[in-house]
Amino acid sequence: MAKILILGGTQWLGRTIAQQALGDGHEVACLARGTTGGFPEGATAITADRDTGGAYDAAAGQWDLVVELTRKPSHAKAAVEALSPHTEHWVYVSSCSAYALHSKPGAAEAAKLLTALDSTAEYTDEQYGAAKAGCEWLTVASRGNAALLVRPGLIGGPGDPTGRTTYWPLRFAAGREPVLVPDDEGDARYVQIVDVRDLAAFILRAGLDGRHGPVNAVGAEMPLGDVIASAQSAAGYTGTVAPYPLHRMEEDGVGPWAGPRSLPLVLPAGSDFAGFARRSDRKALRWGLVRRPLAETFADIIAADGRLPGADDDGPRSGLSADHETDLIGQLA
Ligand SMILES: NC(=O)c1ccc[n+]([C@@H]2O[C@H](COP(=O)([O-])OP(=O)(O)OC[C@H]3O[C@@H](n4cnc5c(N)ncnc54)[C@H](OP(=O)(O)O)[C@@H]3O)[C@@H](O)[C@H]2O)c1
Known part of the structure; x- marks a missing residue:
């Protein structure tokens, strides 16, 4: 059984990850404001607003795995700084939107990313891809090899x-x-289209296996x-x-x-x-992505x-x- 902290967990993908981890017998905590839909049943709720100081104080402790879902570089930086020393492995859920170009079929993980949005810049939805690239960059800057960067393509499902x-x-x-x-x-x-349930299972599996580096998680x-x-x-x-x-x-x-x-x-x-x-899925399949x-x-x-x-x-x-x-x-x- 692992101790898993989800930074998020109250919305679609994060909640699915939490529910699957609980179903697999892991101990799960979710840190969020809880403004939209509440916390998943069975998870420890850590209510915090990441736009304010001290947001991670109540999450202090030892974690086997942190799963980070944010799109804001300011969140990614503060979380990794506060929690990284007490965490065995870290997964950042990024996006294929972080890539600079979408013109080449079959492109793999080494393709160029957008210029990273800085942690001091204000986030807007128009900068989503650059913000995800920024979160990746900040995660790697702090964790080095001890971080997995999952880049989902279009997520689908109920x-x-x-x-x-x-x-x-x-x-x-x-x-x-x-x-x-x-x-x-x-x-x-x-x-x-990658089914949200298959993606959640892959994130947990690859994270708990200690995989590191970027991986496209696509349908x-x-x-x-x-x-x-x-x-x-x-x-x-x-x-x-x-x-x-x-x-x-x-x-x-x-x-x-x-x-x-x-x-x-x-x-x-x-x-x-x-x-x-048409992104390459080869690495994810090698690492155990199973798609319905x-x-x-x-x-x-x-x-x-x-x-x-x-x-x-x-x-x-x-x-x-x-x-x-x-x-x-x-x-x-
Ligand atoms: N949909 C797609 O096709 C697609 C494709 C590629 C990648 N992705 C990525 O997949 C992930 C989807 O995650 P998701 O479905 O769980 O939804 P999400 O909206 O990305 O989840 C954000 C989480 O962060 C929490 N949060 C937001 N602001 C906060 C704050 N100020 N303080 C504390 N917590 C805060 C939210 O909960 P509260 O509101 O309760 O605080 C929520 O649980 C994201 O990383 C997204 O970028 C999505």
Whole structure:
């Protein structure tokens, strides 16, 4: 049994890590404000605001593993300085968004990162990738080899707070005909979705195994059309579809990838994103990443619908509203 401290643990991935670690018989503490959803049952709750001084005082002690999820370099620096001397191994959950370029399919962990955001700079969401690079840099500066840097690609599964991976299975499950589906007109668009539960298991396994250095934790590379077909089949949808030529997106005011009025998972055309969802997964597979089939992820999303956090919110977090979809289909006719 290991003593594990999660810096976070009250939201999606962090909570999944905490629950799996508890299920495996480890002793788990989570440090967060606890403002969103409370602490996982069975974990020791350490309520602290990391934007204020002394946030780590109540976490003093000996830890076998710290799992850090922050996006703020100021948090990463203060935590590693306060807790590192009492911690055997450290995992920083970074992101493939930390990479400088997304144009080359098959790029591995040695690819260049964005210029790191400094710990004194104020964090904004626009600087997410640079901030994750900054957190990595600060972690390594303090821990050297005794740190694992996990770089997830797109995370999917039940409870996805962004709605990117839930939109297509839930749209097909809704059954309303026809379903507007992307027609990428021969452009090679790809998607790599790693299930949140598989990612959590990998983070714990690699962390407790004492792995160090960077590793891409990404899903299997799949053509966009196969991903849409998998969502359709998981929902058992046999109705009509309306193929939507993706070259129309800009003039129709339809966004790529995520957010309201978008086609989720559809990357912008062109070479800049040709490698975005085609990152090398070789190292993670060598280190024990086990991935369930995407069809299972989609089936579980459908089964969990209505019990997902945010399910009662107005409209989809990512994707088209029913009215917008109907308008677009009308314009195709
Ligand atoms: N979604 C994706 O596709 C994707 C892709 C690549 C990488 N990632 C990375 O994967 C991780 C996702 O983590 P997650 O799902 O658990 O959500 P998250 O929103 O990144 O979690 C942040 C955690 O930090 C805590 N926190 C935030 N501000 C705090 C403060 N001032 N003081 C104390 N605690 C604070 C939050 O809890 P409280 O609000 O309760 O304080 C929460 O538990 C992140 O590292 C993200 O960058 C995500």
